[in-house]
Amino acid sequence: MKTRELVIQASTSLRSNLLRSWLTTMGVAVGVFSIIAVMTALQAIDQSVATGLSSLGANTFEIQKYPATFFGGHGRNRFINRPDITYDEGLTFKRLMQGKAKNIGLKISQSGNQAIYENRSTNPDVTLFGADENFAVANGFDIDTGRNLIENDILYSRNVIIIGHEIRNTLFPNGENPVGKSIRMNGEVYRIIGVFIKKGAAFGQSQDNLAAIPITRYIDHIDLKRSISITVEATSPKEYQATIDQSTGSMRVARGLAIREDNDFEFRTNESLVESFRDFQKTISIGAFIISFMALITAGVGIMNIMLVSVTERTREIGIRKSIGAPATSILRQFLLEALFLSLTGGLIGIILGIGAGNLVAMAFNLPPLIPWLWIVISIAVCSAIGVSFGIFPAYKAAGLNPVEALRSR
Structure with a gap:
């Protein structure tokens, strides 16, 4: 099966259980939102500190x-x-x-x-x-x-x-x-x-x-x-x-x-202001990382559970596809794509909301809007890793089903 067909089939499967899919993505969105919002806000404050130091004079x-x-x-x-x-x-x-x-x-x-x-x-x-x-x-x-x-x-x-x-x-x-x-x-x-x-x-x-x-x-x-x-x-x-x-x-x-x-x-002095801000930044960043880590791990477990339920519900479908010649790798890739879609969709929602919330802080500091490109890339990479890591077990389970036993499922 071509990649394009796998993508279409994976998205169709997720749309058939839309509410369940959205609830799963929200866990990822919360984790990404917290880190993006905090990092955007800290970048705004960092720029404000730099402006303030230049106004104070070297x-x-x-x-x-x-x-x-x-x-x-x-x-x-x-x-x-x-x-x-x-x-x-x-x-x-x-x-x-x-x-x-x-x-x-x-x-x-x-x-x-x-x-x-x-x-x-x-x-x-x-x-x-x-x-x-x-x-x-x-x-x-x-x-x-x-x-x-x-x-x-x-x-x-x-x-x-x-x-x-x-x-x-x-x-x-x-x-x-x-x-x-x-x-x-x-x-x-x-x-x-x-x-x-x-x-x-x-x-x-x-x-x-x-x-x-x-x-x-x-x-x-x-x-x-x-x-x-x-x-x-x-x-x-x-x-x-x-x-x-x-x-x-x-x-x-x-x-x-x-x-x-x-x-x-x-x-x-400039040094005392920078030191105070760095201490504040470190404390807030640690708190944001803890919240994000817990939210993303919880979301990953949710993705795994959803995919395991999906495998159980679609056992007969998997059996039919394997009986007409679908290779195990095709089944594996489809379920991995579904897990990846869930994770990345939640990540994109979290990025958009996080940038918006962080820029509210930028507005309060009379600064232009900021986009934390580095943290966006990191968030997308982490979401991809979460989707693949927690989707790999359900995908292997689906790919390893015996077609004869799967066809007996109702």
Whole structure:
């Protein structure tokens, strides 16, 4: 029998028990779905991390109260109970590091703000920064229109503001120049002095839905008790680690730590972010592999059971075919094809659903759709192996039936 005829006959046999075939494929679909969805989502997060690291800068690191990431555990209270990094400590740090770094910027932030201009307003999701004159340069923000904050803005706590590109588009949609206009935020009126150039998203968050005011005004009028962050840009890649070491000593002095006291601050570096993400990625991947393995093994057993039932139900058919000269290899290939169809159909369903679910995460991180080609190929190969491995025994059983005994079956 030709391969084409085998394929047609195998598909016809599966369609004759459509409900049973679909229920069997769902087990394979669940296993493939879990691994494809997770891997697609992790690739999206990986791209977001890469974008975030490029926005942070190759020679840049941050000093802050909390580590880059931490997930509960016994050490949580140790971080929460640390004293905040104050503005005065930040100024002391800048003085001690003078001439040892290219740029040092101080910042403090709060999310959930709304900007209002005349009858137009943004969503209440604007991130408001209190910043010094080095904030923009140290954090990779360039000015598109207007000017940056200057030392006198900080010194005299002026009510001036720089807005992000997204806020500009919302409040001034007709191309109107926002510089010199006044907007309201948190009950305060600010005069726009500049607009940041468009940056896009990093770590799933828009870098254009933000505004910056002088850090002194932020502390005086918005939040005195919030910890600040310090962004440090080393003079060159070669000086990066040396700058971190110098920053450690300067920060300890600024915080008034004794020699035997541990650091009560953290460094947010590219390496720390990557390490945190890799740990997270490893944990999620292991969980997905366990779920997928269990689902696929269960599905494989289901395929074997279905094929054994199919052999029993079609014993007389097999006997007729063998009595008119059908070779055992033809019977073997037909049943293997049926098992392979069941497995691959479930795999394709799982791939389609998994890509869709994983790309929902990509959308949440403002990333373009992703297709994990490597994992698609791996999934198809695994599904093929599952179909053949668990279909081989029923296929051999069918091929080995005695035609005389098979014809007696009813």
